[in-house]
Amino acid sequence: ASTRRHTFVVREASYTRLCSTKNILTVNGQFPGPTIYAKKGETIIVDVYNRGKENVTIHWHGVKMPKYPWTDGPEYITQCPIPPGSKFSQKIILSSEEGTLWWHAHSDWTRATVHGAIIIYPKNGTKHPFPKPNAEVPIILGEWWKSDVNAVLEEMLATGTDPNVSDSYLINGQPGDLHPCSKSGTFKLMVDHGKTYLLRIINAALQDILFFSIAKHKMTVVGTDGSYTKPLTRDYITISPGQTFDVLLEANQRPDHYYMAAKAYSSAQGVAYDNTTTTAIVQYRGYYTPSSPPSLPHLPGHNDTNASVHFTSSLRSLADAEHPCNVPLNIGTKLIYTLSQNTFPCANDSCLGSTRLATSINNISFQSPTIDILQAYYYNISGVYGDKFPSVPPLVFDFTAEDPPSKYDTPRNGTEVRVLEYNSTVEIVFQGTNLLAGTDHPMHLHGYSFYVVGWGFGNFDKNRDPLRYNLVDPPLQNTIAVPKKGWATIRFKASNPGVWFMHCHIERHLTWGMDTAFIVKNGKHPEAQMLPPPSDMPPC
Numbered sequence: 178a179s180t181r182r183h184t185f186v187v188r189e190a191s192y193t194r195l196c197s198t199k200n201i202l203t204v205n206g207q208f209p210g211p212t213i214y215a216k217k218g219e220t221i222i223v224d225v226y227n228r229g230k231e232n233v234t235i236h237w238h239g240v241k242m243p244k245y246p247w248t249d250g251p252e253y254i255t256q257c258p259i260p261p262g263s264k265f266s267q268k269i270i271l272s273s274e275e276g277t278l279w280w281h282a283h284s285d286w287t288r289a290t291v292h293g294a295i296i297i298y299p300k301n302g303t304k305h306p307f308p309k310p311n312a313e314v315p316i317i318l319g320e321w322w323k324s325d326v327n328a329v330l331e332e333m334l335a336t337g338t339d340p341n342v343s344d345s346y347l348i349n350g351q352p353g354d355l356h357p358c359s360k361s362g363t364f365k366l367m368v369d370h371g372k373t374y375l376l377r378i379i380n381a382a383l384q385d386i387l388f389f390s391i392a393k394h395k396m397t398v399v400g401t402d403g404s405y406t407k408p409l410t411r412d413y414i415t416i417s418p419g420q421t422f423d424v425l426l427e428a429n430q431r432p433d434h435y436y437m438a439a440k441a442y443s444s445a446q447g448v449a450y451d452n453t454t455t456t457a458i459v460q461y462r463g464y465y466t467p468s469s470p471p472s473l474p475h476l477p478g479h480n481d482t483n484a485s486v487h488f489t490s491s492l493r494s495l496a497d498a499e500h501p502c503n504v505p506l507n508i509g510t511k512l513i514y515t516l517s518q519n520t521f522p523c524a525n526d527s528c529l530g531s532t533r534l535a536t537s538i539n540n541i542s543f544q545s546p547t548i549d550i551l552q553a554y555y556y557n558i559s560g561v562y563g564d565k566f567p568s569v570p571p572l573v574f575d576f577t578a579e580d581p582p583s584k585y586d587t588p589r590n591g592t593e594v595r596v597l598e599y600n601s602t603v604e605i606v607f608q609g610t611n612l613l614a615g616t617d618h619p620m621h622l623h624g625y626s627f628y629v630v631g632w633g634f635g636n637f638d639k640n641r642d643p644l645r646y647n648l649v650d651p652p653l654q655n656t657i658a659v660p661k662k663g664w665a666t667i668r669f670k671a672s673n674p675g676v677w678f679m680h681c682h683i684e685r686h687l688t689w690g691m692d693t694a695f696i697v698k699n700g701k702h703p704e705a706q707m708l709p710p711p712s713d714m715p716p717c
């Protein structure tokens with residue numbers, strides 16, 4: 178495999194959006210950041226220079242990094258952050274991924290502006306399993322605060338309440354012309370009638386699952402999270418923070434201009450949704466009188482859980498001879514992880530009121546250690562983490578009541594991981610709860626893709642629900658939105674030794690503690706063992 182090399186200089190740059198100017202953290206001064214292009218199976222080296230004022234790390238979201246968690250990126254999980262003024266050379270080791278992934282900062286909330294696309298083409302001599310598009314374009318969905326994002330985070334932690342909502346969503350860095358001072362920058366996709374375009378859609382927003390649609394046009398999903406899907410033609414998609422979709426758009430409508438638009442699904446924060454809709458324009462080339470204004474697509478209502486679940490549950494992997502489905506059938510390790518929003522008493526905590534918001538998995542609210550778990554594991558440093566992350570028996574939540582079962586009122590703090598044997602077959606049932614009303618949680622696992630074999634509303638029933646699992650063509654993903662007051666089941670084979678973070682990809686939930694990690698042990702064979710660290714790991 179060939180090697181490509183990139184330079185990422187993390188530094189501040191001044192950007193004007195929504196009529197005001199501020200400094201944001203960027204890579205190479207670009208927002209969104211540079212796109213990395215690669216071919217399946219390549220290794221890429223990125224020299225990351227931190228020329229900003231704060232600590233940073235960079236993560237390659239959805240890249241499995243076989244046996245090499247060292248440059249995966251989540252701070253205090255696989256490395257300590259890169260301090261201002263220093264450099265870390267990171268390997269991106271591609272293996273089975275093909276399609277669209279992305280990279281983002283993984284330190285506090287710096288990923289708000291430090292992110293970009295990773296586009297992985299088939300190997301020479303092989304093709305995508307769909308007709309070649311005439312052109313392709315990344316569509317990166319993001320979020321913009323007029324104030325400094327660090328200040329939003331600090332205020333959230335100081336008050337113990339929900340953070341201030343963003344001032345708009347973004348398409349390729351732009352709020353779109355429905356927002357003030359945003360007309361000239363609005364992203365435009367120029368198309369020719371009769372041609373097909375491959376949209377590589379990434380949800381890089383910090384806080385919200387989004388609906389996305391294009392007026393008068395259908396979209397055909399052909400891939401998600403760096404693997405192919407059976408074609409799925411829809412009016413809208415639902416995309417969680419962390420997820421990617423490869424979507425074909427046929428320019429087959431009357432030449433005109435049309436809006437593409439994104440808005441929040443299930444924002445728990447009660448904003449005026451229509452004002453937050455972000456738009457970009459699909460514009461046909463040629464001579465015609467465009468309608469004024471362009472037509473807006475219809476998007477499902479902000480709390481339309483059925484619309485969200487209907488889309489997400491329709492995804493299927495290709496499961497053909499060239500792209501076989503390898504879902505584990507016999508499960509050695511069965512885990513049940515509950516996902517909750519909670520409150521903590523403030524007594525010994527840093528917050529103002531009598532309680533603060535928290536999140537937890539199995540009633541443990543993750544506490545970041547001060548040296549990374551990978552280093553502690555590799556060098557046998559004790560006292561950094563515990564290896565007793567529990568699995569719970571199926572619990573029965575009363576989803577008709579707002580009040581949670583009392584032992585779930587208050588979680589405990591902890592830094593607990595779960596240890597998996599090499600090549601063990603693992604199933605995780607994520608059970609949503611209704612504590613503090615509940616919301617969807619897009620759960621993301623580093624180091625792996627997993628098959629999503631089932632989901633449902635209400636309580637998971639261990640006798641009945643597994644009978645309905647899809648073990649034929651379940652979608653292969655790295656992020657799955659566990660439906661509000663419902664559950665989802667994933668399966669994977671623990672064939673990648675290392676330390677791998679797992680967390681909710683809604684940033685405030687990650688900060689509040691909806692996180693854990695797996696340590697996957699080495700196998701016996703030397704080929705099944707973690708590689709040694711690079712010599713330039715940032716010091717702790």
Ligand code: C2O
Binds near residue numbers: 236251281623680682
């Ligand atoms: Cu998109 Cu822990 O990452």
Ligand code: CU
Binds near residue numbers: 682
């Ligand atoms: Cu969450």
